Amino acid sequence: MKEIFPKLYYKSKELFFEDVPLKDVAEREGTPTYVYSKGALQYWFEEFDSAFNEVSHTTCFAVKSNSNIQVLKVLRELGAGADTVSVGEIFRALTAGIDPKKIVFAGVGKREDELTYALERGILMVNVESEGELLLLNKVGEKLKRRAPFAIRVNPDVNPKTHPYISTGLKSAKFGVTFDRALELYKKAKELRWLNPVGVHFHIGSQITDVSAFREAAEKVAEFVKEIRSFGIEIEYFDAGGGLGINYHPDERVVPAKELAEEIVPIVKELDCHLILEPGRRIAGNAGVLLTRVLYVKKREEKTFYIVDAGMNDLSRLALYNAYHHILPLEEKKEETVVADVVGPICETGDILAKERELPVLKEGDLLAILSAGAYGFTMASNYNSRPRPPEVLIDGDKFRVIREREKLGDLISREEVL
Numbered sequence: 080m081k082e083i084f085p086k087l088y089y090k091s092k093e094l095f096f097e098d099v100p101l102k103d104v105a106e107r108e109g110t111p112t113y114v115y116s117k118g119a120l121q122y123w124f125e126e127f128d129s130a131f132n133e134v135s136h137t138t139c140f141a142v143k144s145n146s147n148i149q150v151l152k153v154l155r156e157l158g159a160g161a162d163t164v165s166v167g168e169i170f171r172a173l174t175a176g177i178d179p180k181k182i183v184f185a186g187v188g189k190r191e192d193e194l195t196y197a198l199e200r201g202i203l204m205v206n207v208e209s210e211g212e213l214l215l216l217n218k219v220g221e222k223l224k225r226r227a228p229f230a231i232r233v234n235p236d237v238n239p240k241t242h243p244y245i246s247t248g249l250k251s252a253k254f255g256v257t258f259d260r261a262l263e264l265y266k267k268a269k270e271l272r273w274l275n276p277v278g279v280h281f282h283i284g285s286q287i288t289d290v291s292a293f294r295e296a297a298e299k300v301a302e303f304v305k306e307i308r309s310f311g312i313e314i315e316y317f318d319a320g321g322g323l324g325i326n327y328h329p330d331e332r333v334v335p336a337k338e339l340a341e342e343i344v345p346i347v348k349e350l351d352c353h354l355i356l357e358p359g360r361r362i363a364g365n366a367g368v369l370l371t372r373v374l375y376v377k378k379r380e381e382k383t384f385y386i387v388d389a390g391m392n393d394l395s396r397l398a399l400y401n402a403y404h405h406i407l408p409l410e411e412k413k414e415e416t417v418v419a420d421v422v423g424p425i426c427e428t429g430d431i432l433a434k435e436r437e438l439p440v441l442k443e444g445d446l447l448a449i450l451s452a453g454a455y456g457f458t459m460a461s462n463y464n465s466r467p468r469p470p471e472v473l474i475d476g477d478k479f480r481v482i483r484e485r486e487k488l489g490d491l492i493s494r495e496e497v498l
């Protein structure tokens with residue numbers, strides 16, 4: 080047995096997720112298909128959550144990374160809450176049975192109807208990102224005759240050293256407000272009857288593998304909490320956001336969640352706050368793969384193209400961030416390799432799943448797994464080129480089931496005026 084990631088391994092030359100050969104899934108459900116492993120979700124959730132056991136905390140899974148209801152249910156059963164950024168995500172989290180008191184709601188552009196929905200459902204807190212939003216939240220509270228629990232999202236201005244498109248905690252980013260502004264907002268909120276300050280929030284970015292940035296941010300925010308407490312503003316929840324990175328290559332080091340905990344836990348202990356964490360990618364990323372089939376092998380002079388049936392509409396991270404996703408054949412191949420581009424069927428030159436990658440020699444019909452696709456995979460899939468989105472499958476031990484059906488052609492036009 081050759082382990083690639085927890086629960087993902089080769090046995091007798093076949094790639095397994097838990098006890099299921101992935102070939103069986105591809106043959107029964109077709110390709111492209113997203114496949115998640117319950118065991119891997121549990122593994123990653125527990126690795127993360129248990130690292131913070133020293134303090135009272137809630138791990139609010141970032142629904143944007145994987146919003147499938149059955150995935151959310153698996154995590155709920157382990158005690159997860161939800162970090163949400165839209166009414167749609169709150170709806171999904173509630174549908175999965177997640178306790179509203181474990182739901183936080185972030186986002187720079189919340190509409191009034193979204194704040195109303197959140198407040199009516201009794202979520203834990205709204206993570207407010209601007210003065211305008213704070214005033215609107217007060218208005219919504221007044222309408223509903225409910226004090227709105229909120230945190231201000233502060234922007235601690237630290238560099239998480241990740242991809243610029245997913246750095247959120249720098250002053251230049253649209254997210255949150257500066258400490259000075261946040262102080263003014265908490266003071267202002269004291270005068271507004273329908274607001275209830277319960278927490279402080281920050282989130283510095285995603286796919287972070289240098290945990291020192293978390294400490295830098297947490298220390299700054301802790302100082303800020305002390306400052307606002309001196310004005311009589313009581314803060315119970317210290318929401319440190321998500322962002323812990325994963326290894327996209329099997330040989331890359333996995334940063335243990337414990338290392339993150341070592342940076343944050345002492346700070347939270349001193350403040351005597353309840354810690355909220357919002358990991359997404361860390362829990363779902365390596366708990367999912369995207370299965371695809373080689374449609375054609377095209378050779379042009381020196382270049383080999385493997386044309387597969389998954390494209391940038393199914394997995395957009397590669398085109399968006401030039402991201403690396405490891406690709407493995409479902410049936411282990413001989414040693415012989417070739418340098419090839421793996422490309423999808425979309426009419427865009429950027430529809431590349433792997434660029435100049437050393438891969439085994441493949442033939443038409445071969446099945447592949449694109450790894451680390453459990454987070455920001457299906458949730459960012461689209462119908463571009465009028466392609467129905469792939470199904471989602473959940474493996475549990477030696478069984479698997481479809482937890483979201485493959486879209487049908489009719490789904491593509493079901494909301495349009497036809498004829």
Ligand SMILES: Cc1ncc(COP(=O)(O)O)c(C=O)c1O
Binds near residue numbers: 247
């Ligand atoms: C506010 C907030 N919380 C949590 C997350 C989850 O991030 P990640 O999947 O990197 O843990 C994000 C996305 O970056 C976010 O914007």
Ligand SMILES: N[C@@H](CCCC[NH3+])C(=O)O
Binds near residue numbers: 143245286459
């Ligand atoms: N979608 C991004 C992460 C964005 C994080 C959301 N705040 C990715 O795939 O890496």
